[in-house]
Amino acid sequence: MASMDTTMDGADGPKKILYNMPPEMVSGENEEEEELSSMPAKEAPESGTPPPAPEVDYGDSLRPIALHLQGDPISQLSTSRLMAYVGHTGVRAKGIEWINDTRCVVVFDSYAEAVDGLQRLLLHEEDFIVPEEAHIHEQQEYLLRPRLVMAFPRVLYTSVEEQAASSLPELQTKIAEKVAEMDQVTDPVPEIYRDMELEEYERSIMSPDHLRVKKLRQPLWIRFALHNYDTKEPRLG
Numbered sequence: 001m002a003s004m005d006t007t008m009d010g011a012d013g014p015k016k017i018l019y020n021m022p023p024e025m026v027s028g029e030n031e032e033e034e035e036l037s038s039m040p041a042k043e044a045p046e047s048g049t050p051p052p053a054p055e056v057d058y059g060d061s062l063r064p065i066a067l068h069l070q071g072d073p074i075s076q077l078s079t080s081r082l083m084a085y086v087g088h089t090g091v092r093a094k095g096i097e098w099i100n101d102t103r104c105v106v107v108f109d110s111y112a113e114a115v116d117g118l119q120r121l122l123l124h125e126e127d128f129i130v131p132e133e134a135h136i137h138e139q140q141e142y143l144l145r146p147r148l149v150m151a152f153p154r155v156l157y158t159s160v161e162e163q164a165a166s167s168l169p170e171l172q173t174k175i176a177e178k179v180a181e182m183d184q185v186t187d188p189v190p191e192i193y194r195d196m197e198l199e200e201y202e203r204s205i206m207s208p209d210h211l212r213v214k215k216l217r218q219p220l221w222i223r224f225a226l227h228n229y230d231t232k233e234p235r236l237g
Contacts (some may be wrong), residue, residue, distance in 0.1 A: 045151035
């Protein structure tokens with residue numbers, strides 16, 4: 001493994017922790033590169049702000065075989081559709097654990113498979129920076145940093161969702177025109193009333209299917225999970 005303290009030409013530079021494949025997987029490296037290169041094109045979601053990285057409380061610890069997903073699209077998906085999403089690029093997940101309507105955990109059999117899943121789901125290749133398994137606890141800040149993943153692909157839309165997605169750009173143009181019109185008002189109203197008016201206008205021109213697709217197009221963020229923090233809270237008796 002290359003030194004973490006030097007750049008490729010040997011000069012001092014920022015530390016970068018890279019993941020090395022286990023020896024038993026090296027023999028299939030070329031085949032995996034071909035498989036990764038032939039993955040379906042990744043679609044970009046709408047823009048958004050990443051959630052903060054979680055604080056690691058006393059007694060909690062990194063869960064190296066599980067990836068945490070967070071975002072509005074989760075509220076529109078069943079377990080089977082979430083599995084179809086993570087499997088779209090060849091991710092071999094073991095299962096889904098629900099936390100709430102916008103958060104879930106994708107479980108794998110090993111850290112190596114979780115790393116592979118991370119690489120396949122990430123939208124930007126430059127975000128793929130992870131430590132070797134032997135150093136995950138001392139470098140866990142890299143694993144707990146939320147990173148943007150690909151949008152829920154249109155090939156997995158239902159026929160109703162696809163129909164709504166086709167007409168959504170026209171409606172979004174109308175909303176943008178409404179925003180421009182509101183910006184030209186000489187006596188602007190308080191921002192809270194402006195937002196309420198815009199939301200009302202959006203609901204008046206968009207069907208429930210349009211709103212559903214709009215949520216599907218919102219960003220999803222991924223990081224490694226924590227054992228305690230990323231679990232469903234028990235119901236109060």
